[in-house]
Amino acid sequence: MEFSPRAAELTTLLESRISNFYTNFQVDEIGRVVSVGDGNARVYGLNEIQAGEMVEFASGVKGIALNLENKNVGIVVFGSDTAIKEGDLVKRTGSIVDVPAGKAMLRRVVDALGVPIDGRGALSDHERRRVEVKAPGIIERKYVHEPMQTGLKAVDSLVPIGRGQRELIIGDRQTGKTAIAIDTILNQKQMNSRSTSESETLYCVYVAIGQKCLTVAQLVQILLEANAMEYSILVAATASDPAPLQFLAPYSGCALGEYFRDNGMHALIILPPLRILLLCNFWPRILDDLSKQSVAYRQMSLLLRRPLGREAFPGDVFYLHSRLLERAAKRLDQTGAGSLTALPVIETQAGDVSAYIPTNVIPITDGQICSKTELFYRRIRPAINVGLSVSRVGSAAQLKTMKQVCGSSKLELAQLRLLEVDNRVVVPAKSHLRIAGPPPPTNNRYHHSRQS
Structure with missing residues (x-):
């Protein structure tokens, strides 16, 4: 049976209509x-x-x-x-979880999801960045060679930090660890004022975890009084926030810093989960350690019934920190030459650096600044133990003039400490006690720094 011309036209019309039929269905699981x-x-x-x-x-x-x-x-x-x-x-x-990023985030206080909590209204003119991203590969990185000046003579001369480096700050409680990090932010005000372009400015991201809302406000007040909020972002996951937000906060802060790194600028991220106790003169003493995030992660893992490992931490706690700290890098000139520097902070117990979390983080970082309780009580501030502190970048992150002035300083200081121990003369007494002579005066020209 042959189709009539009219039937053929109708068939062609139906076929074209069926082939062009489209319905936009949205299926939600x-x-x-x-x-x-x-x-x-x-x-x-x-x-x-x-x-x-x-x-x-x-x-x-x-x-x-x-x-x-x-x-x-x-x-x-x-x-x-x-x-x-x-x-x-x-x-x-x-x-996937993402947060707003951009220069609109400067001078703001946000939570772990990037929502402003400072009462200054909504954000504007920003982009979204994923919280969990892959760290730059080997080919995308450049060797660390630019100095990241902290403004602390003891650090810049003896343990120099470069832009793109990961330098761990480790020590016992109340030895001024996070004060080093806060002073670094405050000292960037003068250095940024001398910069001639955005590529020379250092933007700071401060992650505060597990502290009271009052202490976050006090920290913001300190930064405002020093005009340091102009180039700073504060990410806060307070003590009232659930463990998932405390776990997520460091990754959110890292995503904010990566915006500057990927756009040819420089950023510094400080990763101390904080608890702040007030001391005199309105200056907070911060007792901090990166293990605070590990504790939140352990809490979630226990509730999710994951297999446990050493100290009841889950088996992937090393990956928890490595995938975070590896995102700090110095990028190639072809990709903008931006950098992200990380200063994680860990608290030790009685100077024991062999605990689980310290032994996990030390191999990931490019060196560590060790604070010592004895030096702190002798009013040597910052209380840096030069013998245990090291920067694997070394003089490559120093200016030429700084190299010439401080080239032999660490060796001379080590010899001074050795001489100080030798001069502690122990003389016999009539009783069974031995009386040690007073130590000689020490040269603190490398350790002098403002810290209340």
């Missing part, structure tokens, strides 16, 4: 809450979810998928879980 409690939830039905993907509960609370199991997904909740109930719907967002 929905799951249901199996159990909830202690800031985490188990959800059934999200079979295609990605690791680290954001989800949204029926109550509007958001979370992040950390455990991908055969039958359900372990999700940590960003906020209170009191409004989440068993059987509630959970929807995938299809996006």
Whole structure:
């Protein structure tokens, strides 16, 4: 049977209409809450979810998928879980956790998700950057050769830090570790005022974890009085925030610093999870250690029933810090020559650097600044133990004039310490006690620095 011309035209018309038929369907994968409690939830039905993907509960609370199991997904909740109930719907967002980034973030205080908490309104003119990104590869990096001046003579002369370096600050509590980091931010005011272009300015990102809201406000006040907030960003995950936000805060701060690094500028990120105790003269003494983030991560892992390792930390706690600190780098000239410098801070117990977290972080970093309790009590500030402190970049991160002046300073200071020990004469007394003579006066010209 042959088709008539009219039937052929109708067939062609139908075929063209069918081939051009298009409907934009939006399919959302929905799951249901199996159990909830202690800031985490188990959800059934999200079979295609990605690791680290954001989800949204029926109550509007958001979370992040950390455990991908055969039958359900372990999700940590960003906020209170009191409004989440068993059987509630959970929807995938299809996006990995990201935060706003850009120069609009300067002079602002934000939480771990990049939401302003300083009461100055919403952000404007910014881009979004993923919190978890891959660190620059070997080919994309350049050797560290530019000095990152801290303004502290003891650091710049004996343990120089370069732009793009990762220098660990480690020591016992109340030995002035984080004071070194805060003084570094304050001292950038004078150095940035002498810069002639944005490529010479150093922007600072300060991550505050586990401290009270009052102490965050006091820290902001200190930076405002010194006009240091003009080039600074403060990321705060306070003590009232859940463990997932405290875990996420360092990565959010690193994403903010990477904006400057990838756009040919220089940034400094300080990673002390903080607890601030007030001392005199309105200057906070900060007791800090990078293990605060590890504790939050351990809490989440225990609730998600992950296998445990040494000191009850999960097995991937080394990767937790390595993937964070490896993002600090000096980029090639072809990619803008930007840099991101990291100053993580760790607290030791009785000078023991062989604990789990210190032994994890020391191999990742490019050197460490060790503070000593004895020097601190002798009012040598900053209380840097020159014998244990080292910078693996060394004189490559110093100006030529600084090399000439301070080339032999570390050796001379070590000889001075040795002579000081030898001059502690012990004389016999009538009793069984031995009386040690007073130590000779020490030369503190390398250790003089302002610290209240």
